[in-house]
Amino acid sequence: MNGNPMEQKKGEQDFQIDTLLRPDNWDSYIGQERIKANVKIMIEAAQKRGERPDHLLFYGPQGLGKTTIANLIAKEMGAQLRITSGVNLEKTGDLVSTLANLEEGDILFVDEAHRINRTIEEILYPAMESRKLHMMVGKGPAARQLTLDLPAFTLIAATTRVNLLSAPLRSRFGAIFSMDYYEQAHIEEIIRRSAGILGLQIESGAVASIARAARFTPRTANRLLKRVRDYAQVHNMATIGEEAVYDTLEMLEIDELGLEKWDRKLLESIIKKFKGGPVGLNTLVAILGEDKGTVEEIYEPFLIKMGLLQKTPSGRVVTDEAYDHLNLRQFKVQ
Ligand code: ADE
Numbered sequence: 001m002n003g004n005p006m007e008q009k010k011g012e013q014d015f016q017i018d019t020l021l022r023p024d025n026w027d028s029y030i031g032q033e034r035i036k037a038n039v040k041i042m043i044e045a046a047q048k049r050g051e052r053p054d055h056l057l058f059y060g061p062q063g064l065g066k067t068t069i070a071n072l073i074a075k076e077m078g079a080q081l082r083i084t085s086g087v088n089l090e091k092t093g094d095l096v097s098t099l100a101n102l103e104e105g106d107i108l109f110v111d112e113a114h115r116i117n118r119t120i121e122e123i124l125y126p127a128m129e130s131r132k133l134h135m136m137v138g139k140g141p142a143a144r145q146l147t148l149d150l151p152a153f154t155l156i157a158a159t160t161r162v163n164l165l166s167a168p169l170r171s172r173f174g175a176i177f178s179m180d181y182y183e184q185a186h187i188e189e190i191i192r193r194s195a196g197i198l199g200l201q202i203e204s205g206a207v208a209s210i211a212r213a214a215r216f217t218p219r220t221a222n223r224l225l226k227r228v229r230d231y232a233q234v235h236n237m238a239t240i241g242e243e244a245v246y247d248t249l250e251m252l253e254i255d256e257l258g259l260e261k262w263d264r265k266l267l268e269s270i271i272k273k274f275k276g277g278p279v280g281l282n283t284l285v286a287i288l289g290e291d292k293g294t295v296e297e298i299y300e301p302f303l304i305k306m307g308l309l310q311k312t313p314s315g316r317v318v319t320d321e322a323y324d325h326l327n328l329r330q331f332k333v334q
Contacts, residue, residue: 014226021194021222022068028193029072030218031186032065035177039069042175043076052105053077054174055128055155057113059162061301063219064179066158070109073156079107086115086159092135095120099133104151113157114164121169128155128172160297181216181305190218194225195240200232202240209245213258215302220258227252257306257325262288266299267308267322275333276323278315 023029026036039056046053053073058066067083074081080103089095089110102108110116116124126132131150136143157173159165170176182190188211195202210228214221224245231248232240253261269287270277284295300316303309308322323329 017198017226018222021197022071024072024075026072026076029065029068030189030193031182032069032179035069035179038175038177039073043073047077052152052154055172056157057162057165057170057173057176058156058158058179059160059176060179061181061217062160062298063215063217064182065218066179067109067111070107070156070158073154074107074109077105077107077154079105079154081107081109083109083111086110086112089116089120092119092123095123096133096135099123099127099150100148102151102153104153106151106153108153108155110155110157113159113169114161116169118166121166124155125168125172161293182218184211184216187211187214187216187218187221191221191225194222198225198229200225200229200240201238203242205242206240206245209242209249209256212256213245213249213254215258216305224248224252224254255325258302259306259308259325263299263303264326267303267318268326268328270316270318271323271326271328271331276331277317278312280315284316 026040029036035058042053042056056073058069060066070083071081073079082098082102084098089098095116098108123134126134127150131152133148133150135146135148137146138144155173162170162176162178188207191207191210191214192202195207206228210221210224214224228240228245228248231237231251232244235244237244249256255264266284266287270279270283274283281292281295284299285292288295288299290299300309300311303322304311306321308319308325310317310319320332323332
C-alpha cells in the first residue's frame with residue numbers, strides 16, 4: 001500500500017464498498033466450485049437451446065453469496081434481475097404485481113423464500129410450472145378467476161431454512177443447491193482479493209488471522225477487513241499486520257476463532273448452569289433472548305461447524321473443545 005490505507009479509495013461509503021467487493025464474473029467468484037460448475041452448465045445449455053434456465057433454489061447459512069450468484073447468473077444470461085424477499089410477499093397482491101411486472105427473460109430473485117406463506121405459494125406453483133398467473137377478481141358471487149400468461153422467467157429462490165419450504169414448492173425447482181461454509185483457503189483468497197480492490201497492503205499473517213475469525217463466511221471476512229482497515233487508518237499504518245488484526249478483533253470482542261460475545265455467552269451458560277448439557281433449544285432461546293429461528297439459523301450452525309457444540313438426540317451438548325477454548329475445564333463434570 002502506498003501511504004495511508006483509507007486514501008486508496010476515497011469517497012466510498014461502507015455500503016458502496018460492499019458493492020465494489022462483490023464479484024461480477026465467475027472467475028472472481030472464489031470457492032463453491034461444485035455449485036459454480038453446475039450452474040454454468042445449466043446456463044450454457046439453456047443458452048444453446050435459446051431457452052431460460054430452470055428455476056433454482058439455493059440454501060445455506062447467511063452471508064455465503066446466494067445473492068451474488070443470482071447476480072452472476074443474470075449477468076451471464078444478459079437478463080434483468082428483479083429482487084424481492086419472502087418478507088415482501090405477504091399478501092396475494094404483492095406476488096401478483098411482482099409476477100405481472102416481469103418481462104421476457106427476467107430473473108426473479110426471492111430471498112428468504114421460507115417467509116412466503118402457503119396462500120402465496122399456491123399462486124407461485126402455476127407461475128413456475130406453466131407461466132400462468134391465476135388471480136381472483138371481484139368478491140362474492142361476482143368473483144371470477146382471471147388467467148394471465150406470464151413471460152418466460154427464471155425464479156431463483158434463496159433461503160437459510162430449507163426445511164421450512166413446503167415439499168410441493170421444493171419439488172418445482174429444477175435444481176437445488178446447498179451452499180456450505182467456505183474453506184479457510186478460499187476465505188483467505190477472498191480477503192486478498194478485497195484488499196487488492198481497496199488498495200490495501202496487508203501481510204499474509206494478517207490475512208490468515210482475519211480468515212480464522214471470519215466464520216468461513218465471505219460477508220464476515222469483508223466486514224472484518226473493513227474494520228481492520230479503519231484501525232490501520234486511524235493508527236496511520238502503511239501496512240496491515242497481524243497486530244492490527246488482533247487489536248481490532250479485541251475491540252470488537254471477537255475472539256481468534258471468530259466467536260462473538262453471544263456465542264461465548266451461550267457456551268458459557270450451558271457449561272456453568274447446565275453442566276455442559278444436554279439442553280433443549282428452548283434453553284438456548286432463553287439464554288440468548290432470540291427467537292428459535294435465529295438460534296437455529298445463525299448461532300448453532302457455526303458453533304456446530306467449529307466443533308464447540310453438538311446436537312444429540314437428548315439435546316445440545318458443549319464439547320471438550322469448548323471447555324478448552326473458554327478456559328473452563330474446571331467446570332467439566334467427569
Ligand atoms: N464476496 C462474497 N462472496 C465472494 C466470493 N465467493 N468470491 C469473492 N468475493 C466474494
